[in-house]
Amino acid sequence: MELESINSLILSEKLVGLFVEQEEEIEKAVKGNYYSLIFQVFAQKMTIFYNETTTWADYLGTKQKFWNDFMAAGLFYVLGNWVKNGCQDSYDEVVKMVVEFHE
Structure with a gap:
């Protein structure tokens, strides 16, 4: 799928849906102490996504890396905790x- 053709709502639905689909695996990762490894893969994939879909006019070098890391960590932490806590919202x-966070 062309990343540029995905609007923010569809992308957010896919991202949140991924965490819902992986609820059992997230629970296993927490119990097995490999949750941080899943985060590392997630962060790498988010960096690729942002690099392919974002114009980095003001964010170069370290600033770009920090922004990627910040966004990946925030999304992973919030969505992971949402799932770990039984998707109460x-x-x-x-x-x-998620759409609002990316606007």
Whole structure:
């Protein structure tokens, strides 16, 4: 799928849906102490995504890397905790917040 053709709502739905689909694996990762390894892969994939879809006019070098890391860590932490805590907020509400975070 062309990354540029995905709007923020569809992308957020896919991202939140991925965490919902992986709920059991996230629980296993927490219990097995390899949750941080999953984060490393997630951060790498998010960096690739941002590099392919973001214009970095003001963010070069270290600033770009820090921004990528910050966004990946925030998304992973928030969505991971949402899933680990039983998805108490509705899927639609979480998707809406992810869209807002990226605006």
